[in-house]
Amino acid sequence: MATMTDSCRRALVEAIHSSPTQAVIYLSGGASQALGWLMSVPGASNTVLESVVTYSRMSMIQLLGKVPAQAASSQTAEEMALLAYNRALKLSKPGSPVLGVGFTGALASAQPKRGDHRFHVSTRTSDRFWTSTVTLTKGLRTREQEDGVSSQYLIKAIANASKVPGTFVPDLSESEVPDEYEKKFDEEEELKQLLSGIICFKVYPFSSDTSNVERKIILSGSFNPLHDGHLKLLEIATSICGGGYPCFELSAVNADKPPLEIPQINDRVKQFEKVGKTVIVSNQPYFYKKAELFPGSAFVIGADTVARLVHPKYYGNDYGKMLEILLGCKNTGCTFLVGGRNVNGTFKVLEDFDIPAELKDMFVPIPVEKFRMDISSTEI
Template structure:
């Protein structure tokens, strides 16, 4: 790495209004060292974490990733880091909260170590702001550098990505070998998406042409889901729910989820693009149905049997039946209802009548029979190619 260019870039960053939280694993610690070694780091770095063991990374992410070194893992790390930066800055008494100049950085790498690696030496770096999601991936020529040189390449790539999103023009020359190429991409948010990420609005419309849509246009029937991907089973459920309720079905995607990482702008763009212009899709930060009802009171929710079972499970309420029942009572007071479709639950295709639910939840449900709907297709199977 060129020390003079690196230090000049970092000095510019330290003088800027940008503040960051960075999380690196498997490689990338050299970038953190460079950031901290240049005077003024306290004006930029809110937090720098190295969850090196798999258990530590899982604790940080709040879930176990399918692959520890991957683009998806780096994206999830960057989103967690961004929300962490926002929380830390909010609590920082020296500064007023400036949401628009916060950065979350995630670096997931697999580099040279004492024992030869079976797979490629590679790095994935994600940078998240309120306006942009940025990704860079690089496969290093195996066994062509020692660990120090690989760390220098990763540090240059990471610092250059930060410079890119912050508008700093300097770039650190990269020690790339013939055939090596950085794969870079970015996704920009629409203003309403940024406001949603920052908590300045409760809901935003996923469709570009519907950015000014208000909740006054909500149909009254809501189909929540990840829709990763949207498939014919979802579409058939929406068609039947419209016939049952007599109202069009609106879709909803929460960018935060109880069991999954937060969505970044790549994810949001990809999922929003699946819906036809006539299909209203709302974005929220409401991972639970209790939070959804506060945005969509008196909604009729379109759900599968697997989802209605989860709503009744105490583990989502700190393993407390009392807390669960209090939440179900609030759902009842909000006058929400559920149209429940048959789905696979623990390897069995079950309808509402096959389930044992708390009475105050069961009385809010209307069953769709297996004779009306029978599709075993799932988004998970489609993603895995099953």
């Protein structure tokens, strides 16, 4: 028979799964029961995009991309949460609130520990970083019990970050007072983080489309200004794909121009708000990098972009390098929908280009009778 704690915990997990938040969870050194609790309640796929347990030192080094100063520390938990947040952005459905969770612990072990038994939890959402450290009373619990209480605490932290109310309280003793730290961001701070590469993109889900599709149909450009041609093109591309989530993508960082200033980004984003269309602001000007950010997406491009994509000149005159990079795009599940376009005064379509055989199925033509991309290159 379930105890009150079990039923409260289950109710909290059900509430988490009913919320729109999608999460990536990175754990090390404890809270393992939390994953079981999350996964065993129906609806887990609504919430959990990915969970990784970095138990060995090498696993942690690979995740962080460096040797941590201290594995069980609030700094490491925060770094894990930020990595998880960026990963969640890439894996989530467009427009869903995303959450990155980092947990690292130093709990009771077979060999008695000299230091404190403690754990650190960090959560990152679009507008909030929250970190908490709990020092446990040594000798009060077994390893399994310490894992249990840290798991309870983690579930509560996920609920709080998902804005899920709940009366469930972890079984901490009176002396085990969490040391919490919170930092909130406004939109300007978030865009600063984007420009500096701390976060990989920001979604403005202005579209009223609430369909459950994961595949994005993306039209990238500078949108200075946005006009009807862009809107029509994305609409046609979405119909050619047989559906998907249409969104525009504005790179704040340009390959050959200075990055956009925050007021410029805001002005361009407002255009999409007016027409009720979702726009993603990223910091990647190159399509092979966009493919990593938006795996499985269909990108809408003009024939002039194809000319650059399949020309070794843009890869240091190295055909092999070009092929390797574009095969990398293909391996992410990305495709390119190509519209006819004037290139150096001549109207070109996909069929005019010599696409390497290995890449041909990655490119799909937009029939000329459906759309001609007679839009200047500065506008798309």
